[in-house]
Each structure stands twice: as C-alpha cells, then as structure tokens.
Amino acid sequence: MPRSSIRFILDGEVVRLDDVDPTRTVLQFLREDLGHAGTKEGCAEGDCGACTVALAELDGDGITLRTVNSCIQFLPTLDGKELITVESLARRGQDLHPVQRAMVEHHGSQCGFCTPGFVMSLFALYKSNDKPARQDIDDALAGNLCRCTGYRPIIAAAEAMYDGGADAADWLRQPCGSRQSVADRVEKLRDIASSEQLETGHAGRCFIAPQSLDAFADAYAAHPDATLLAGGTDVGLWVTKQHREIDTIIYTGRVAELLETRTTATHIEIGGAVTLTSAIPLLVEHYPGLGEMFRRFASPPIRNAGTLGGNVANGSPIGDSMPALMVLGATLVLRQGAVERELALDDFYHDYQVNDLGDGEFVAGIRIPLPAAGDIVSSQKWSKRFDQDISAVCTAYKLRLDGGRVQSFRMACGGLAATIKRAAQCEAVIEGAAWDAQTITAACAALAEDFSPISDMRASADIRLVAVQNLLRRFFLETRGELGETVYTYGR
Ligand code: FAD
Ligand code: FES
Numbered sequence: 001m002p003r004s005s006i007r008f009i010l011d012g013e014v015v016r017l018d019d020v021d022p023t024r025t026v027l028q029f030l031r032e033d034l035g036h037a038g039t040k041e042g043c044a045e046g047d048c049g050a051c052t053v054a055l056a057e058l059d060g061d062g063i064t065l066r067t068v069n070s071c072i073q074f075l076p077t078l079d080g081k082e083l084i085t086v087e088s089l090a091r092r093g094q095d096l097h098p099v100q101r102a103m104v105e106h107h108g109s110q111c112g113f114c115t116p117g118f119v120m121s122l123f124a125l126y127k128s129n130d131k132p133a134r135q136d137i138d139d140a141l142a143g144n145l146c147r148c149t150g151y152r153p154i155i156a157a158a159e160a161m162y163d164g165g166a167d168a169a170d171w172l173r174q175p176c177g178s179r180q181s182v183a184d185r186v187e188k189l190r191d192i193a194s195s196e197q198l199e200t201g202h203a204g205r206c207f208i209a210p211q212s213l214d215a216f217a218d219a220y221a222a223h224p225d226a227t228l229l230a231g232g233t234d235v236g237l238w239v240t241k242q243h244r245e246i247d248t249i250i251y252t253g254r255v256a257e258l259l260e261t262r263t264t265a266t267h268i269e270i271g272g273a274v275t276l277t278s279a280i281p282l283l284v285e286h287y288p289g290l291g292e293m294f295r296r297f298a299s300p301p302i303r304n305a306g307t308l309g310g311n312v313a314n315g316s317p318i319g320d321s322m323p324a325l326m327v328l329g330a331t332l333v334l335r336q337g338a339v340e341r342e343l344a345l346d347d348f349y350h351d352y353q354v355n356d357l358g359d360g361e362f363v364a365g366i367r368i369p370l371p372a373a374g375d376i377v378s379s380q381k382w383s384k385r386f387d388q389d390i391s392a393v394c395t396a397y398k399l400r401l402d403g404g405r406v407q408s409f410r411m412a413c414g415g416l417a418a419t420i421k422r423a424a425q426c427e428a429v430i431e432g433a434a435w436d437a438q439t440i441t442a443a444c445a446a447l448a449e450d451f452s453p454i455s456d457m458r459a460s461a462d463i464r465l466v467a468v469q470n471l472l473r474r475f476f477l478e479t480r481g482e483l484g485e486t487v488y489t490y491g492r
C-alpha cells in the first residue's frame with residue numbers, strides 16, 4: 001500500500017506532512033510555513049547559496065551529511081531524511097556553534113544576508129574535514145556569494161573554526177536545547193525509514209516516489225507524461241523561474257537500483273540517480289584528467305543534489321559531463337517498462353532538447369569503459385568565472401599515440417552546437433597524422449567546419465570558435481609538457 005505522508009526530522013522532532021504540494025520548495029516551507037526565516041532567499045535558482053541547508057541521510061550505521069539549495073529542492077524529497085538549518089545550529093540565547101562563533105570573531109558578516117548560507121557550507125566542511133587545506137575551503141564555498149564582506153574574513157573564519165577542539169562535533173539543537181549525538185540521529189532516521197512507496201499530492205497534482213526499479217518503470221509506463229525528478233537542479237528552476245505547473249512527478253531518488261555504482265573488470269557503472277558528488281570521485285579516480293572540469297561543475301550543494309543521469313537526460317548543449325562521457329565511449333542503459341536497451345551516448349542526442357528516449361523510457365544507468373594503457377584523457381571548461389559558472393565552451397579529448405603518430409583521437413564539445421557533439425572533421429584530420437603543430441593547425445581549421453556556434457550572453461560566435469581552437473592547442477601543448485601541466489597517460 002502506498003503511503004501519503006512524508007516524514008522527516010527537524011531539530012530532533014519528526015515532522016509529518018500530508019497532502020504536500022509536489023513543487024513546494026523546502027525554502028518556502030521553512031520561511032512561510034514555519035516562520036524559520038534564518039534561511040534566506042537570494043536568487044531562487046541555486047546560484048547564490050543564501051538558502052543553503054544540510055541534509056543527513058542514513059548510510060549503514062552512520063549518516064552522510066550534505067548541503068543542498070533549499071530554494072530548488074521540492075519538499076517531498078525530504079522524506080526519510082533529517083533537515084538541518086542555520087537555526088538547528090544555535091538559536092537566540094544559546095551558545096553559538098563553532099562555525100558561527102568563528103564567523104563573529106573574524107568579522108565574516110556585514111549585512112548578514114549571505115551569512116546563514118556560508119555558515120551551513122562551513123558546517124558541512126567542519127563535519128567532513130578536520131584539517132581542510134585552503135583549496136578545500138575555496139571549493140566548499142564555491143556555491144556561496146557575498147556582496148559586501150569580501151571573502152578574506154570568511155576564509156579566516158573557516159580556518160579558525162576548529163580552534164575550540166572536537167567538543168562540538170555532534171552539536172545540533174534538540175527541542176530541549178541539549179546536544180544530539182550521531183547515534184540518536186541514526187536511531188531517529190531508522191524510525192522514519194519506510195519501504196512503502198510514497199504517493200503524496202495536493203489539488204490534483206501528485207508526487208510518486210517508487211522504491212524499486214520495477215515499480216519505477218511501472219509508474220513511468222503508467223504516467224508517460226509525468227516529469228521525472230532526480231536532483232531537481234534543472235527541474236527546480238522550471239518551477240521557480242519559469243513558473244511551470246507540473247502535475248505529476250516521479251522521483252528517482254528512492255529507487256535502490258538507480259542509486260548503485262560499481263566497477264567491473266571493464267567498466268564503471270553509474271546508476272541513473274547517482275549524485276554528481278558520488279559519481280565524480282569514481283570517474284576521476286580512473287580519469288584524473290577530468291578532475292579540473294568536475295571541480296568547476298556547479299557548486300557542492302548543486303553536485304550533492306544533481307545527478308549524472310539528470311545531466312545526460314537534460315541534454316543541455318552546455319552540459320559539462322557529456323563531452324567527457326562521449327570521448328570515453330560511454331553507453332546509456334535505457335529502460336521502458338520491462339524492456340532494457342543499451343545505446344551509445346554518441347547516438348542519444350538528435351537535436352536541441354530532442355533525444356532518443358521513447359514514452360515512459362528513462363536512463364537506468366551509464367556505463368563508462370575503464371581506461372586502456374596509453375590513453376590520454378582531458379576535459380577543459382571555459383567560462384567567465386572559475387567557480388559556479390555555466391560553460392561557454394566545454395571540450396574533452398581522448399588521445400592514443402604510437403610513437404610520434406596518432407593512433408586514435410576523439411574530441412567532443414559543448415557550447416558550439418544545438419547538442420553536445422563530436423568534432424568529426426577535426427578528428428579525421430588528427431587520426432593517423434603526426435602529433436605536431438602542423439597537424440594541430442589543420443585540425444583547428446577543421447573545427448570551423450565542424451561547428452557554427454551562435455552568439456549569446458556567455459560568448460559571441462567568433463569568440464567561441466577561437467576559444468575551442470585555442471583549447472585544442474592548449475591540450476596539444478599539455479601533452480608535450482610545454483605548459484608544465486600534468487598529463488595523465490594510463491598504464492605507463
Ligand atoms: P533534474 O533537474 O532532476 O532533471 C533534469 C532533467 O532530466 C529533467 O528533464 C528530468 O525529467 C530528466 N531526468 C532526470 N533523471 C532522469 C533519468 N534517470 N532518466 C530520464 N530522465 C531523467 N550543469 C552543468 O553541466 N555544469 C555546470 O557547471 C552546472 N552548473 C549549475 C549551476 C546551478 C546553480 C544550477 C541550478 C544548475 C547547474 N547545472 C550545471 C545544471 C544541473 O545541475 C545539471 O544538469 C544536473 O546534472 C541535473 O541533474 P538533476 O539530477 O538535478 O536533474
Ligand atoms: Fe540563491 Fe537558493 S536562493 S541559491
């Protein structure tokens with residue numbers, strides 16, 4: 001029997017909600033329904049971090065704690081989790097959490113609007129890393145914008161937040177104001193865990209959260225017009241920015257099989273609902289040349305919610321994971337009812353926002369071949385800002401050399417066409433040729449045949465073309481050690 005109430009923990013208590021509007025956001029719930037106005041709304045699109053909250057989930061005998069942007073998280077996705085807000089750390093009259101105290105002592109706040117979001121990002125860092133390097137701090141704060149303090153005092157607070165020792169490690173507010181241990185929280189999360197499918201809704205709109213792959217496939221076959229929801233980092237904005245009404249949502253985030261990853265003798269297999277935060281380390285472990293691009297993929301809260309499957313299925317022409325997945329020869333496991341098929345990512349996109357999925361068909365998994373000896377793999381993201389910015393151009397390469405000649409070469413690009421696309425003519429020039437400056441010059445000319453980019457707010461058509469040509473030159477120089485950068489060659 002499906003159940004219709006969602007249950008989650010907030011400040012040590014179980015919150016049970018019936019008839020939940022499927023697209024009501026966690027931020028609206030906190031501010032409008034509970035009057036917890038500590039969590040702020042800045043942009044309502046996942047960009048500024050003012051709305052950052054943390055979610056704790058059961059993970060074996062412990063919990064994982066991750067930040068998300070509450071402005072684009074739909075309320076029913078909280079089911080079975082613990083929600084931690086800035087007010088969970090300390091309320092007026094209580095001792096401050098060490099993160100908050102460090103922010104006060106180091107003058108990390110002026111107008112204060114961004115401060116709760118920074119505190120929550122630092123809180124997640126505090127719980128996950130007891131000796132962060134400067135880059136860890138920068139990366140943890142990549143999704144938080146401050147307009148007035150400047151970042152130096154906030155970084156100083158991040159460095160000082162450990163000064164009080166480990167005393168506060170489990171510090172979270174309980175109703176009585178006492179501290180709450182991880183063991184208490186695990187027990188509470190176990191109490192609200194349920195194996196029943198959730199079906200909640202309001203005013204004729206519904207949110208379905210199947211728990212198994214078969215139930216998910218059946219639900220989607222029965223409602224082929226439904227919107228699939230994974231991390232909501234694209235879908236959330238359809239609601240908050242485009243004001244779209246969504247009648248039926250089917251949520252991937254509770255489907256056990258879609259949340260699995262595994263590495264076989266030949267492949268990395270990533271389930272269709274695995275978050276970017278979980279998928280990226282697996283990919284980068286085998287392909288370190290993708291590390292820089294993934295480091296710059298959105299921000300921690302977006303990567304904590306957003307999935308690799310959602311990035312691929314959404315199919316934005318400026319999506320960052322797909323050029324890399326394409327050059328690696330990734331395939332998609334697609335499922336429709338009881339029928340499964342495998343399709344090369346190369347064949348998935350037909351046109352702008354048109355892909356090969358049939359009615360009721362979804363991405364069940366992504367298979368990525370493991371590297372072969374001698375492969376050189378890299379991906380480059382070119383955007384106006386280093387952190388938390390959408391690419392103007394994104395490229396990826398897979399090269400294998402035989403002496404001074406190219407045995408095989410693949411290149412794929414985003415930001416240059418209506419879909420992510422291989423650079424077929426450029427590849428043809430390079431494959432079998434000498435890996436030298438003359439070949440690269442000819443290949444750059446071929447890129448102009450491969451792509452006719454458009455101008456938009458991120459870059460003009462001309463600049464995009466020059467950028468992709470220069471990125472290819474850069475990759476060439478990197479492989480020759482002429483930029484002094486690491487080149488990752490496998491099995492040598
Ligand atoms: P959702 O929003 O839940 O879904 C996206 C689409 O995929 C929907 O059409 C949904 O129906 C469909 N879908 C989801 N799962 C499946 C499935 N298993 N089978 C079939 N269809 C499915 N993207 C980048 O590439 N690079 C960036 O740097 C980047 N930065 C961002 C920064 C911000 C602030 C925001 C808000 C977004 C950013 N994005 C970026 C876009 C977004 O985060 C990614 O596309 C993300 O991977 C989407 O995954 P999701 O799980 O959130 O998808
Ligand atoms: Fe800006 Fe949510 S309000 S990220």
Ligand code: FES
Nearest residue numbers: 110111112146147
């Ligand atoms: Fe004002 Fe950061 S303190 S925006």
